[in-house]
Amino acid sequence: MTTRRGVRAEHEIMTVEQAADYLQVHRLTVYRYIRQGLLPAARLGKVYRIFRRDVEAFLDAAKRHPVNSQP
Numbered sequence: 001m002t003t004r005r006g007v008r009a010e011h012e013i014m015t016v017e018q019a020a021d022y023l024q025v026h027r028l029t030v031y032r033y034i035r036q037g038l039l040p041a042a043r044l045g046k047v048y049r050i051f052r053r054d055v056e057a058f059l060d061a062a063k064r065h066p067v068n069s070q071p
Contacts, residue, residue, distance in 0.1 A: 012052040019050050
């Protein structure tokens with residue numbers, strides 16, 4: 001599967017805001033998941049970038065083992 005830019009979906013890179021929209025959670029929740037080590041992300045300067053495949057794997061894992069929303 002490819003995206004409109006010809007990049008394979010599993011290599012698509014998302015911002016924290018895009019990941020939050022995809023997961024339908026607040027962006028601070030995504031930052032918490034990153035800090036807790038639940039969602040892999042790369043920090044580039046002051047911003048994080050997340051592979052779409054990691055967001056989808058996180059969501060799939062959360063279906064089997066719900067994530068505790070408390071800090």
